[in-house]
Amino acid sequence: MKKLIAFLLSFFLALSLGLLAEASDTLEMNRKMGYFDNTRTVLLLSPRVSGNGGEAASYVNREMKxxxxxxxxxxxxxxxxEGAVSPADLPRLADESGADIVVMPVIQWHQWIFHRFLFDDGDDIIQTRAIVDIYSYKKTEGTVRDDRGTYFDTEDESTARNVYILDDIMKEVYKTFPYRRVPTDVSKSLTGETEDHTPKAVMR
Structure with missing residues (x-):
């Protein structure tokens, strides 16, 4: 019995030392590549789109990158x-990929054009119904969050219309989206303990 206990203790000690060595190697590799100690790995999935939202997908993808x-x-x-996944799959993808954060934009984009009458020389009318959900999962939180922006309106058609629509949608998303180019959810130096002040969001 004592031999079994000694073996188990030795096994767990070796395992712990191995994990510490692996973590140390990862930190060292990050430093050599110019990353910070607290740099997070991110699995950034391509936007899932329904409707005629190709332009919106490119815009949102560029914003996330x-x-x-x-x-x-x-x-x-x-x-x-990149297969067909749902927001509920993000924790599984985090485990499989080893990512600290998984992000999946989902875009619903529908537009309908209404033409003017024969002798009306005004612009065509376009109706837009758009919803952008940025689903994200962070291992340290353990929950999938949803940050959403929407747009519903009918207006004259113009060449710059979709750009300002998407600008407005993403401004709404960024009001609650916890990640920024310079992170706000970890210590500013990115080399010390994390200071997580991420606003909470719930699944829709």
Whole structure:
């Protein structure tokens, strides 16, 4: 019995030392690559789109990439994780990929154009119904959050319309979205203990 206990203690000690060594190696690798000790790894998934939202997907994808980039975040290769997933799958994807944070934008984008009458030389009328949900999961929180921006309106058609619509939507998202280009949810030096002041959000 004593031998079994001694063996188990030795096993767990070796395992603990191995994990500490692996963590130390990861930190050292991060430093050599120019990352901070508290740099988080991010699995940034491509936007899921319903409707005619190709332009919106490109816009949102560009916005997310502007936030989650070197040296404050390290994005992971998404190969193998871009299948049809739902927000409920984000914790599983975090475990499988080893990501600290998983982000998945979901876009609903529908527009209908109404043409003027034959002798009316005004612009066509366009109706837009758009919802952008940025779902995210952080391991230290353990819950999936949803930060949302919406737009519903009918207006004259113009070439710059979608840009200002998306600008307005993302301004609404950023009111609660916890991640910024320079992180606000960890210590400013990114080399000490984390100071998490992330606002809470719930699944919709």
């Amino acid at each position: 502007q936030i989650f980039r070197y040296p404050y975040y390290r994005t992971l290769d998404t190969t193998g994780y």
